[in-house]
Amino acid sequence: MNLVTKKLFLLSHCKSLNQRLLLEIIKKDPTLQFIDSEHIWPNIGLSNKQLHLIRNEYLTLSFNSLYNYYKQEKISFLPIFDANYPPLLKEIPDPPPFLYYKGNxxxxxxxxxxxxxxxxxxxxxxxxxxxxxxxxxxxxxxxxxxxxxxxxxxxxxxxxxxxxxxxxxxxxxxxxxxxxxxxxxxxxxxxxxxxxxxxxxxxxxxxxxxxxxxxxxxxxxxxxxxxxxxxxxxxxxxxxxxxxxxxxxxxxxxxxxxxxxxxxxxxxxxxxxxxxxxxxxxxxxxxxx
Structure with a gap:
């Protein structure tokens, strides 16, 4: 699993973010660099204070803990840039940036x-x-x-x-x-x-x-x-x-x-x-x- 997918996985758990904002962030900052640097802020109409809040919430989350729990529950996930992401869904104006799924x-x-x-x-x-x-x-x-x-x-x-x-x-x-x-x-x-x-x-x-x-x-x-x-x-x-x-x-x-x-x-x-x-x-x- 690449680093961007891990970042997006954690961002999807941030309560200070909604789906629309997360999609905007991906469009403006596809590699999600803003998480790694306080000096890189995507221009998505949020104040620096709000972006700091997102970043701080992100840093409190543990990828391994969440990932292992979902694996145990047989829950998988699909980021919008994954090859398996449904192409028709990607065409809509507001596709979900991250999908969780069970099954085939x-x-x-x-x-x-x-x-x-x-x-x-x-x-x-x-x-x-x-x-x-x-x-x-x-x-x-x-x-x-x-x-x-x-x-x-x-x-x-x-x-x-x-x-x-x-x-x-x-x-x-x-x-x-x-x-x-x-x-x-x-x-x-x-x-x-x-x-x-x-x-x-x-x-x-x-x-x-x-x-x-x-x-x-x-x-x-x-x-x-x-x-x-x-x-x-x-x-x-x-x-x-x-x-x-x-x-x-x-x-x-x-x-x-x-x-x-x-x-x-x-x-x-x-x-x-x-x-x-x-x-x-x-x-x-x-x-x-």
Whole structure:
């Protein structure tokens, strides 16, 4: 492991830094020299006092202690400059500078990645639509990406597993704080045979603002995002908007005009998202791959 990776690993643990600032530091000071010298300060809009605070916090951390603990917990990490870092994710405006993961990182070595998000409370129609749309995609070796939330996210992961495919979960908190708790068993299955990712250090407890942050990674990993049942105001629509901002495809499964859970997806279609009635509606968008 090179020295810059070790530095970035420790910086990712500094509570005086957030992901945006850490990314700015990497852009301005790729070798992170400012850690070694009080006379080299990257121009990222912080005062010298704030930069001193970051440096002092950094110096209190022990790489060996943290690294050995994560190794024991089977937690690995991936800096943005690593060859295995997903190229699609690197293209978004604000890629996570550091990812922690459990599982098989080689799952990311494919272009065929599609995100699936939706309501936490799917109807029988939503469940049936998910199975109908995802089964052929999994058969065609598409990796299913979602957020391991209750509802559509969980069903998407399980559908991929049950159909013999691969799936990636991007979670809001750290890897040692699985949310919701009812998905601890699913998380274990993903860590053993699939992949779980987080941009936060493993001990981080999930906070409300982590979820929209997490959504940009879900859409950023994928060529497109499928929305299955979403209300007019929902996290799924945040993911859809982020996918659009990242220049990715957005697919929406229509629903009844009388169903509140379909109001958001129907609105997306009206705004230009591709209406999906059959798996081929998605597959045909990527025939050149």
């Amino acid at each position: 990182i080689n799952i990311l070595n494919t272009k065929l990645m599609i995100s699936v998000v939706g309501t936490r409370y799917p109807t029988a129609y939503g469940r049936r639509a998910l199975e109908f749309i995802l089964k052929p995609l999994v058969y065609e070796r598409w990796v299913i990406v979602s957020g391991m939330a209750k509802g559509i996210d969980t069903l998407a992961h399980k559908a991929s597993i049950n159909d013999g495919g691969k799936t990636v979960a991007v979670i809001a908190g750290g890897l040692n704080n699985v949310y919701p708790k009812e998905n601890i068993e699913l998380a274990s299955e993903l860590a053993a045979n699939h992949l779980i990712l987080s941009e936060h250090t493993p001990s981080t407890e999930p906070q409300k603002w982590h979820f929209p942050m997490r959504n940009r990674i879900i859409s950023g990993l994928s060529l497109g995002t499928i929305i299955i049942q979403a209300k007019k105001r929902s996290g799924s629509l945040i993911t859809a908007n982020q996918a659009l901002e990242q220049n990715r495809e957005v697919f929406a499964i229509p629903g009844s005009i009388f169903d509140e859970c379909s109001a958001g997806t129907n609105e997306l279609i009206k705004s230009g998202a591709k209406l999906v009635q059959h798996p081929l509606d998605i597959i045909e968008e990527f025939v050149s791959l």
